[in-house]
Amino acid sequence: MSLRAAFSARESTGEILFESESMLDRPRLYWQCRRGMLELDILLQGFLDAKFDVLTTVEQHAFIELLDYPDAILLEYMLGRMIPTDQRIANVVTQIRTPVAS
Amino acid sequence: MTIPVRKFDTLVIGAGGGGLRAALQLAQAEANVAVVSKVFPTRSHTVAAQGGMNAALANVSPDNWHWHMYDTVKGGDFLGDQDAIEYMCRAAPRLVVELEHIGVPFSRLDNGKIYQRPFGGQSQNFGGEQAARTCAAADRTGHAILHALYQQNIRAKTHFFDEYFAIDLIRDNDGCILGALVLEIETGEPLIIQAKTTLIATGGAGQLFRTNTNARINTGDGMAMALRAGIPLQDMEFFQFHPTGIAGKGMLISEAVRGEGGYLVNGDGERFMERYAPNARDLASRDVVSRAVATEIHEGRGCGPNKDYILLKVDHLGADVIRKRLPGIRDMVMTFLHIDPINQPIPIFPTAHYTMGGIPTNRFGQVVVPQQQGAEDIVPGLYAVGECACVSVHGANRLGGNSLLDIVVFGRAAGNHIIEYLKENRYGRTVVAQHSIDTALAHLARWDQRSQGVSNETVDGLRNELKAVMDHYCGVFRTEDVLRTGLDKVLKIEQRLQNVYLKDHSKIFNTARIEAFELENLVDLALATVASALARKESRGAHMRMDYPQRDDVKWLKHSLFFKGGQLDYKPVRMKPLTVEGFSPKPRVY
Incomplete structure (x- = not known):
């Protein structure tokens, strides 16, 4: 079952899954951020480490949905050459592209 | 401890283009095929190959496979095995057509034929004028090939073990390879996949280097597994570097930047390429520029507080030229360095790109090991293709556009050879040596002990x-x-x-x-x-x-x-x- 399907299934039962449960899935999310391109590895894993925990539940869900996109499309999003039509996904892409304050 | 066992005709380890091309050949011949991949198959590194695939179709310039062969032998500095190179170059045109038939949308010319672009190292008539030999599906050729192969494999009922990590090969008492011990990442449980034949297609090892262009999955797992099984690795000293990777990160900054007039400067602000290549300067070949950059840094003339990178200047080209001709590079630099090359130079360092060496094979993909007096023995039941293998078509240096070609040609060749092997060994060898399983399990347990x-x-x-x-x-x-x-x-x-x-x-x-x-x-x-x-x-x-x-x-x-x-x-x-x-x-x- 894909991450998205797993989350949807649990959502449909009315189960509250974020906060502690998302942490349980953290290693799985980390592995989903391993992609076929270095560019995506750096951006997605970096975002997961630095920002995922402070996202709202809606944003966390959008990030998980984003991980189901094919690598070539993800790269276009990440380099700002394409913008997702789904506003929730577009918002999370904007956050991934925003540098972390050092 | 009882380990579950699944049995197949063929185990393919790795789900990039090489593994999937072989699996498709086998599944279409009704072999029972398992593909093990540590990530979801369409996230394999083949997806990153943008350039294209060489084939002497002669759609844009006069061309034939023999010229392609010459360029490949010369590009590899004469270390490539010429039987394998001939085989690859002759097969190339047919395989482009085959790929198109399974759904790869190659870019077209106005006359409807497949578009071909010129790449470095391509010539007509054995070193003459530039040839245009690279077929591409826009700038997503690897992505298009990988997705088409994956979908065709699903259709042909190839069995995928997604997110399984291969630990070690297993064998019988005669040394015939009979599959592998693998680990399901989700559960942490081991599984023995027993197979009459095993194909390693796990890609390269760019993660050996801090500065590299490869996805983080490229850790050379199959090569190391072969090494542990007593198989030598061939020509590992030959690792292709690209001169202009983003310093500290590795992503490629294409030669197009220097083609448009960008140039390199050291920590003293000097255009140092004039000393290394007085004529070609910043447009000298990749190996010359890489060596010059490395020498400047090694001799203390690097840039930055640690003098550990060189600067690629483009700001003198002007905002309009950069926006118009180098938009992709600008996107890349702004995304990863958060600087705008219109205003600031780009820190660069040579970046490791491609593993020419690997598991020694013949042109059928069979793994070979040395015998006495220069002869070779095959390792029964074991095959390898793609970047993890050394067949050797790339010799000491790979030409652009030949890596996608390599994986589809030898993926298919290995698939065909395995089909014949399976016909001749219908019932296969069935008894895995216990010591082989014990050794693999001991390896698996080592980290937990x-x-x-x-x-x-x-x-x-x-x-x-x-x-x-x-x-x-x-x-x-x-x-x-x-x-x-x-x-x-x-x-x-x-x-x-x-x-x-x-x-x-x-x-x-x-x-x-x-x-x-x-x-x-x-x-x-x-x-x-x-x-x-x-x-x-x-x-x-x-x-x-x-x-x-x-x-x-x-x-x-x-x-x-x-x-x-x-x-x-x-x-x-x-x-x-x-x-x-x-x-x-x-x-x-x-």
Whole structure:
């Protein structure tokens, strides 16, 4: 079952899954951020480490949905050459592209 | 402990283009095929290949397979095996058409034929005018090929084991390979996949280096697995570097930037390429520019507080030119460095790109090992294709557009050979040697048996150190002293690996455990690479020895073979093609 399907299934039962449960899935999310391109590895894993925990539940869900996109499309999003039509996904892409304050 | 066993005709380890092309050939012949991949198959590194695939279709310029063969032999600095190169170049046009028929949308010319673009190293008439030989699906050729192959495999009912990590090969008492012990990442449970034939297609090992272009999955797992099984690795000293990777990160900044007038400066603000290549300057070939950049940094003329990078200047081109002609590069720099090349120069460093070496095979994909007096034996039941293999079509240096070609040609060839093998070995060998399973299980258990000691070594820490050592001591700038120091450092890292322990011994999605296995693999491959580079006292293709700057065909026109344990052996290059005259070594001048 894909991450998205797993989350949807649990959502449909009315189960509250974020906060502690998302942490349980953290290693799985980390592995989903391993992609076929270095560019995506750096951006997605970096975002997961630095920002995922402070996202709202809606944003966390959008990030998980984003991980189901094919690598070539993800790269276009990440380099700002394409913008997702789904506003929730577009918002999370904007956050991934925003540098972390050092 | 009883380990579950699944049985197949063929086990394919790795789901990039090479593995999937072979699996498709087999599944279409109604073989029962399992593909094991540590990530979801369409996230394999084939997806990153943007350039295209070479084939002498002659759609744009006059062309034929023999010219393609010449360019490949010359590009590889005459170290490639010419029987395999002839086979690949002759098969190329048919395989492009085959790919199109399974759904790869190659870009078209106005007359409806497949578009072909010119790439470096392509010539007409054996070194004459530029040829245009590279077929591309826009700038997503690898993505298009990988997705088409995956979908066709699903249709052909190939069985996928997604997110399984291969630990070790297993064999019978006669040495015939009968599959592998694998680990399901989600559950942490081991599984034996027993198969009459096994194909390794796990890709390259760019993660050996701190600065590299490869996805983080490229840890050379299949090569290291072969090494542990007693198979030598061939020509590991030949690692292709691209001169302009983003410093500290590795992503490629294309040659197009220098083509448009960008130039390199050192820490003194000097345009140093004028000293290394007075005519071509910043547009000299990749190996020349890489060597110049490495030399400037090595001699203390790098930029930045640590003098560890060079600057690529483009701001003088003006905002309009950069926006119009280099938009993709600007996107990349702004995304990853958060600077705008319109205003600021780009920090660059040579970046490791492609593993020419690997598991030695013949042109059918069969893994071969040396016998006495230069003869070779096949390893029964074992095949390898793609970047993890060394067939060797790329010799000492791969030409652009030949890697996608390599994986589809030899993926298909291995598939065909396996089909014949399965016909002749219908019932197969069925008894896996217990000692083989025990050895694999002991390897699997090793990380969990280690308890916390006094050491503070971590997987992340040691991996970062290994990659930095490889950058410094086995990168572009190679001399006896540099390589010897590198070998000492890698050997010490190998010892320290014994002191690394895992904090988390849980089974469910324990990615730290997988990364520990990957680190073990990288350490083995680092030793193979440094030791082979130290031994080869000449400069050939991507292997540049500052202390031996010339190619030496008398002593070194031969393949290196590195065995686990450190022994080196050599075997002759196959200079005789299948049907035509061989190309004899001559100076490689462009």
